[in-house]
Amino acid sequence: MNPTPPRPAELESAPQTVRLQGVGFGYADTPGVLRDVNLILPRGSFHFLTGPSGAGKSSLLRLLTLSERPTHGEIHLFGDDVTHASRRDIPALRRRMGVVFQDFRLLEHLSVFENVALPLRLAGRRTEDYAANIEEMLQWVGLGHRLHAFPRALSGGEKQRLAIARAVIGKPRLILADEPTGSVDKGMGVRLLHLFQSLNKLGATVLIASHDEALAERSGASILRLDKGRLVEGAA
C-alpha cells in the first residue's frame, strides 16, 4: 500500500506501470467521454479513481485493459507504448494485468476452483502446476470451503472475492478494479480494501475505480478524481 500520494517529481522518475498522455476517448454518439487525460501510476502504487456516475471511470479502465482505443493521446503500459498495440500483442499484455469487474464476469458453468484457474489455464499451465496455489489463494480470500461450488450458489461478497482471487492468481503487475465494493456491505467493503492493500504490498500497482469517496479517503491511497471526462485531481 502507498498511503501518501507521491509528488509529481517522484512520479516522473519512478518506474511507471501506467502512463496516459493527453488521452481522449468518446463514442460516435457520445464524444468527449474522456478529455486530455494525463496520468502516471508508478510501479507498486495504490490509487483510487473517483468521480460521479458518467465521469468516465469505467471508460478509463476499458482503455487500460485495451478493450477500447483512445481517439487521441498515448497509452503506455509497463514502459511500452501500447496505443496502437495489435490484437496479437494484447493477450500477452492482459496476462500482466488482473481485472476485477463491477459485474464480476464469473463463468457460471465453471466451479470456484476453475474460475480462479482461468488465467493460468489460458496461459497454458497444467492443473498439477497450479492446483495448490489456487487452494491457497481461495483460503486467503475466505473461500477455501467453496472450491467445488458454482458462482450461482455464492453470495455477492463471495462472488466479489472470487473475482478478486481470479484477478490476482497470476501475480499481475497491474490490478484494475471497477467498483469492487459496489455490491457488498460496508464491513465487506473494508475487508476487500484490506485485500487490495495486501496485494499492493506484494508489489502490484493497484487502481480501484469507485464512487465511494469515503472508502477512498479512509484507504489513505492516492486519489484521482474524474469529472466530465477530465482528471481534476491527481493528474500527472
Add this chain to the structure above:
Amino acid sequence: MKRFLRQPRPALLPRDAGGERWLCVVVAVLCFLACLAAVGVASADRAAHGWTRQLRAEATVQVRPRVGETGAAAAARAAETLAGIDGVTEAEAMDRKTAEDLLRPWLGEAVLPDLPLPHLVIVRLDRDTPASAPTLSRALAEAGLDASVDDHSLWRGEVERAATLITLLAGAAFALIALAAGAAVAYATRAGLAAQRGVIETLSLNGASDRAISALFQRRYGLLAAAAGAIGAVGAALLIVFMRGLGGSEGLTPALPIAWRDLILLSPCPLLAATVAVISAHLSAMRALAAPRRDRDQ
C-alpha cells in the same frame, strides 16, 4: 486437490449455447441427404455405365427375306452367319412369339396376330472386342442376305448424355447440401459467438488470444458436426441396406442400382462434416473477434 487432478478440465465454453442441439439435428439431416446424394451419384453413374455397356454389347439385325425364302429361314441363316464372326459371342433369331411378347404391353392382344413383324436377329457382342456394324453388314452381304444392322449407337449417345446429366445433377445436389451444412455451421458459430459474448470477453480479458478463442469454437463445432455426420451417415446406411435388402442388386429400381460397396462412400461423412465445421467456425470466429468492439456491442 486430488479431485481436480483426477478430473478432466471442464470446457471453457458453456454447453448448448447458440442452439447446439438444433444445429446437431440440422447437420445430421443435411449429412443424411448428402450421403443419399453421394450414393445417388454412384448409382446414377453405375446405371449409366450399365446401360451403355449393355447397348454396346448388343446389336439388332433386321432381315428382309428374299423371294422364295421365309422370314424365319432368313433370320436363322443370318444368325448362323453372324455367330461365326470374330467379336460376336452369340446370335439368335427372334421368333414371332418373343416379338409379340415384347409388343403386347404396348399394342394389346387384338392386333398382334395380323401385324406384320420385322424378322430380327439379336447379336450379343464380345464386351472387350466387339464386332463393328460394318463388319456385320459385310458378312451378311457376303452371305447373300438383305439385312440392316443397328448397333444402338444412336440410343447409346442419348443414354450416355442422359446418364451424364443425372450424374452431374446428383453431384450438384451433393455440393449444395454440403454448402448448406457449412452455412448452417457458420451461422450457428456466429450465433454461438453472439450468445457467449460475455464469456468470450471474460476469456479475452484474462489473456486468451483470438486464435485460442476461435479454437474453442472450432473444437466445439467440429466435434458436434462429426457426431451429426456420423448420425446422418448411419441413418443413410440403414436406408441403403433396407433398399438393397428389399430390391437386391437393383435396389428399389433398376434405374438406380445399389451395391454394398456404396456404403464405403458414407464413411468419410463425419470427417468431411467436421472439416467443414472447423473451417466455418474458424472463419466466423476470427471475423467476429477481429470486428471493432463497438460494432459488436451495437
